[in-house]
Amino acid sequence: MNYDEVKEMVALFNQSGNQEMQLETSDIKLYLNKRGVQDVQHAPVAPSVPPTTSMTSMPTESTEAPMAVADDTIAIEAPLVGSIYLQPAPADPAFVKVGQTVAVGDVVCVIEAMKMMTEVKSTVAGTITEILVQNEELVEYQQPLFKVKEG
Template sequence: MKFAEIQELIAQIDQSEIQKLELDFEGGHILIDKRDIADQPVQVTGTGEEAAKQQEQASPALPTASAKAVPESAKQATEVKANTVQVKAPLVGIVYLQPSPDKPQYKKVGDHVQKGEVVCLIEAMKMMTEIKSTSSGTITEILVANEEVVEYDQPLMTIIPD
């Protein structure tokens, strides 16, 4: 499938009532999802340089949320996020937000945490690793669910430093 054909397909889907389209073809795969355009870009996969070129060229063709006027509350939220620190997963594994199923969660949103305090555990290959806070402050978001599989360097929670 050529880039011009992909652009035409995107334009036709954009003008239609179709919310999601997944297309498999020889040498690739396309996923178009209009439900939340800012978080769900067009994905093109295939073999070799052609797929990489298609992905590179297809991404800029999408309209983005930045083209719209940003409400004042969204600007304030962005400013708050700029002042936060993220606790990230140092390894791949299963995250546990509580020490055991019958005990309460280490920390909840709104709780104060000290630098070096345990905020969760990650299990990898039957080994439990304590994840400690990287700074003192107040937890504003917990970005993962208990017993969720996490990737290396994935944000686990955000903290507003003191």
């Protein structure tokens, strides 16, 4: 794993709703935590591998309101870049469908980035009026995923 891959992983972690992540490969051991510094025990890896360090990142709270779309709906946006899954498993029904009522915090989809699954939760209470993406589509950071009519 090279520096750019680690840098990208840290950026994706910072944008995700995950609070903690640990990755171990044959050449790197990475620990990320948004809850603050914790005492981390480092197990020896291989003798040829240099000692590892842990990276700690502080949470970044978004103070922005949900994005208002041109009409009277509000968009639920992608919190990170990755592949979107609109259902928990291929044979399962979708998390949400048009016409369904959602509350703040309801899971509306999952985004996979670098083998990490991140639940995307509704930022607004209301009714889903439109699904703007297709299952397994690659989505961008802050891309509108769903339109929700408040209420």
